[in-house]
Amino acid sequence: MARTRTSSAETTGLRIREAALRLFARHGYAAVSMRQIAAEVGVQVGTLYLHTADKQALLCELMDAHLTDLLDALDKLPPAADPETALDQFTRFHIRFHAQRSDAVFISYMELRNLEPANFARVEALRRAYEQSLQKLLDWGRDEGRFDLPDTKLAAYALIAMLTGVTTWYREGGRLSLDRVEAIYGDMVRKSVGL
């Protein structure tokens, strides 16, 4: 018979991760103490160590989860018939996914330098895999003669930087809806590759 209630251990662990994510994003990993995280969750410091090995593991798990989610979600996109459609789809997917997770995005790009070397290598590999999937899309379009790009690697960097930038200013309920933002950026992206 399946368990129907989550144990308090599971929810405490989850709440610790949520609090850490919010605090790390707001103040930075190094600036946040384990005491602050405990206070945010409403437990004592010692309790944190029942749910995570140490502060470093907490950071690492958050980044890992974010990037794994990102790659999984990308994999689940329906296959596109042509490069133009694939690029539009990517643009909308990237903006939506990132705008809805601005805390995780922020720490995953900004706190890389606080990862120990082994953790850094693993997280960096995930990030590179994502960049390369966009680069492959651009290669496809160029090989089919649809995109006009002298260097698809640079173009991938350029487009990801441009699209991820949305997280720095977009706020729900602001001047523009997410759908409108996706349309405007989608237009610039299409034009920038020569469509």
Added chain:
Amino acid sequence: MARTRTSSAETTGLRIREAALRLFARHGYAAVSMRQIAAEVGVQVGTLYLHTADKQALLCELMDAHLTDLLDALDKLPPAADPETALDQFTRFHIRFHAQRSDAVFISYMELRNLEPANFARVEALRRAYEQSLQKLLDWGRDEGRFDLPDTKLAAYALIAMLTGVTTWYREGGRLSLDRVEAIYGDMVRKSVGL
């Protein structure tokens, strides 16, 4: 008669700022201790406080200097005859200026959250002034019917994010020269505004 030698106070102050810039960029403001900065410069901790009020002032001065330099340099660009030329000029200027100061760029965008409110407001105003000068350039091009842009504010955000992204991967002596990078990005920028 003018002084011909700089006092040791002046050079120590300068060296402290250089060391702080490098260390803050590498490890993050919160992760760097005043002891580390002193060691990097080769003085004792107490000496730092002869040249700066406290750690916060050190960070703030670095950001202030970077953004003031940026706006000054932008002001000194020769006037452009038309929007297309102005946009090309801006692209090259932005990439070159930022690629050559990756440490200052990094802390000026990443350590904003570590500024006390009053300092944040002043630094943020400088950053906004820079963004607005690009937006005005885009408005000009759109009003002249040369650029095809539905929202120049978003376009300015998008282009700055794209161009600043160069600092995350560009290294002198790498696969591409800075001039080539400027050309490739310049091409994407032109196309993205409809040229």
Added chain:
DNA sequence: GTCTATACCGCGATAGAC
């Protein structure tokens, strides 16, 4: 202007009671 020495605090992490 710089150094030595130090005050005082908060940090990450752990031990042991419950």
Added chain:
DNA sequence: GTCTATCGCGGTATAGAC
């Protein structure tokens, strides 16, 4: 599984000798 209490370290900043 959580709390209380604590260890040992390193943090920012300052005082006073030279």
